[in-house]
Amino acid sequence: MDKNTPVTIFWFRRDLRITDNAGLYHALKSGNPVLPLFIFDKEILGELEDEDDARVTFIYNKIEDLKSALNTHHSDLEVVYDTPEYAFTKLIKDHKIAAVYTNHDYEPYAAARDGAVKQLLAKHNIEFKTFKDQVIFERAEVVKDDGKPYTVFTPYKNKWHQKLKPFYLKAYPNEQYLKNLYLFKATALPSLTTMGFTKSDAKFPETGYEKFIADYAEKRDFPAIKGTSHIGLHLRFGTVSIRQCATDAHKAHEKTWLNELIWREFYMMVLHHFPKTMDNAFKPDYDNIKWINNEQQFKAWCDGETGYPLVDAGMRELNTTGYMHNRVRMVVACFLSKDLLIDWRWGERYFARKLLDYEMASNVGGWQWAAGSGTDAAPYFRIFNPESQLKKFDPKLEYVKKWVPEYADLSKYPKPIVDHAFARDRCLKAFKTALS
């Protein structure tokens, strides 16, 4: 095809799959051949602190997969390493673009970026069309009858179920329209090194979540058991379809795993309505808390050297694998914000840097839950005891021994950096003062 053929660009972002991709479906039915695009955004990559950031390797692998999948249909994936502004300016010169299609992306940077792209395209009379793809219900689709957002999970969840109709779970049948791809050869894929990254040797979880659904409620709290699906990473980058996940969860009799998908949408809805809560307490009083913010203790927490084995095991699992079991996430978050009285935002930023499955809405929501300042939060006086959490959830010390091997020889293991009974009392006083 020559360069005067009008094309529809489909821009992949957090939806790195062909199957059941909403925006791609609409692009393939737009009437023009579809030119697939991915942008390694210099602005986003420039913010990352670690050159072996495993998330970049993960995306890179998936881009290579997408490219070869498109190649089997005699099409290709154009990959640009630059800003979106540069990428589109260049594409406008090289092609006759009828429209740009993509899927909704909700975080603050993404919303601002898409606004700017839309304006740029409008100057060239190019339509910018976006679609819901990464959630079942977005933004204000599930709100109270008076239009106000829910701030408590259970009523939100009930309304979510009420609104659910088969249509929302239906897969987009993209396979039958792939003949509408633009036939071309893309420019060379930039290397990871070119972009300033090295290949991470992290092990990425498989997409298979189905086998975890049935026993999830029973097994999910025990970090030594393989009881959780690790699907967060794939939901984050769209390497599974949320509609497929929700369909499978719905079919299974067990509701707990589906609830976690609804928590994800609950927190996205909260962040949409209350964008300030990204770095402000949802309950403003909680920003009066006088955090101690001891840098040394923060470092001990980051490094898994607090002297509390469950906390340390969690942090070391995170540092080593980019993942932490959810029960343990709650324990380390509570320990940082309540026992150490370190601002939850410090912990949130650390998780943002380390978690493969990092998602702003869930992460901020989870941290504010632990610190007590969020919507539907744990009351401030609910303070986990790291010792009894260990006894309850890792009684045989299997998880601890895996990540903190020196725990077997207590002479080599650090003493607790703070006494829990003392810290609990101190926390209750600090919170009471701030909230009175």
Add this chain to the structure above:
DNA sequence: TGATTGTTGGA
């Protein structure tokens, strides 16, 4: 999706 402390009532 807690922990702690104090009380009660049965062994």
Add this chain to the structure above:
DNA sequence: CCAACAATC
């Protein structure tokens, strides 16, 4: 002596 329970943080 210690479950079981309630009240409190």
